[in-house]
Amino acid sequence: xxxxxxxxxxxxxxxxxxxxxxxxxxxxxxxxxxxxxxxxxxxxxxxxxxxxxxxxxxxxxxxxxxxxxxxxxxxxxxxxxxxxxxxxxxxxxxxxxxxxxxxxxxxxxxxxxxxxxxxxxxxxxxxxxxxxxxxxxxxxxxxxxxxxxxxxxxxxxxxxxxxxx
Numbered sequence: 001x002x003x004x005x006x007x008x009x010x011x012x013x014x015x016x017x018x019x020x021x022x023x024x025x026x027x028x029x030x031x032x033x034x035x036x037x038x039x040x041x042x043x044x045x046x047x048x049x050x051x052x053x054x055x056x057x058x059x060x061x062x063x064x065x066x067x068x069x070x071x072x073x074x075x076x077x078x079x080x081x082x083x084x085x086x087x088x089x090x091x092x093x094x095x096x097x098x099x100x101x102x103x104x105x106x107x108x109x110x111x112x113x114x115x116x117x118x119x120x121x122x123x124x125x126x127x128x129x130x131x132x133x134x135x136x137x138x139x140x141x142x143x144x145x146x147x148x149x150x151x152x153x154x155x156x157x158x159x160x161x162x163x164x165x
Contacts, residue, residue, distance in 0.1 A: 002048055002051065003047065003094065003095045004092055004093070005044050005046050005094070005097075005098070006047075006083065006090055006092055006093075006123075007043065007044045007045070007083075007090065007091060007093065008083070008085045008086055008090055009087065009089070011043055011085070012025075012038075012043055012044060013101075013103050014086075015038060016103075017103075019034060019037075024099055024101070025099075025101040026095055026096070027099075036157070039153075040153045042082040042083045042084035042121075042153070043084065045081045045123060045142075047078075047127075050140075051162065051163065053163070054137075055137075055138045055140055056130065056132065056137050056138070056139045056140075057139075057140050057141075057142075058139070058141040059112070059114030059116075059142050059144060060141055060143050060144065061116060065126055065141060065143055066130070066141050067128060067130065070130050070131065071131040072128055072129060072130035074127070075127060075128040075129065075163055076125075076126070076127040076128065076159075076160075076161050077124065077126050078124070078156060078161075079122075079124040079125075079154070079155065080122075080152070080153060080156075082121065082122055082147075082150065082152075083120075083121045083123055084120055084150070085116060085119060087118070088115055088116065088117070088118055089114065089116075090114045091113045092111075092112050114142075117146065120147040120148075120151055121144045121147060121151075122144075122145045122147055123142055123143065123144055124143040124145075125141070125142055125161070126140070126141040126143060127140050138163050140161070
């Protein structure tokens with residue numbers, strides 16, 4: 001599946017328990033409305049159209065995008081996502097990890113991950129190419145802005161992040 005997902009793992013476990021969802025969240029989220037609810041409620045942030053390429057991934061809380069700090073070209077951009085963080089960490093996972101989602105299973109040492117303050121965040125996702133040692137590296141940036149309250153969800157979850165590498 002051509003998706004990356006950003007989530008607070010503990011938040012996703014709580015959502016699974018509260019909604020009494022099965023361990024196969026992959027099937028649940030792709031065949032039922034609960035996937036849309038998880039996205040709109042800031043439990044998961046899925047980005048689709050991710051090809052099997054080596055990516056540089058940034059979680060950025062600064063006022064300036066890394067694409068503007070480094071020599072880079074933003075090819076794709078989607079704003080209006082929201083995430084709710086309650087365990088102080090966001091993880092980037094792939095869809096197959098949702099196939100056997102169970103709190104009792106030991107968690108893999110997922111990377112990348114990002115430590116941040118608990119609370120609500122509005123998120124813009126940038127994708128493009130950044131110059132890394134003389135070559136263009138596919139790059140995805142999650143630009144996180146802390147919000148005092150639950151931000152409005154306005155993202156198009158069908159938006160594809162297919163980079164032209």
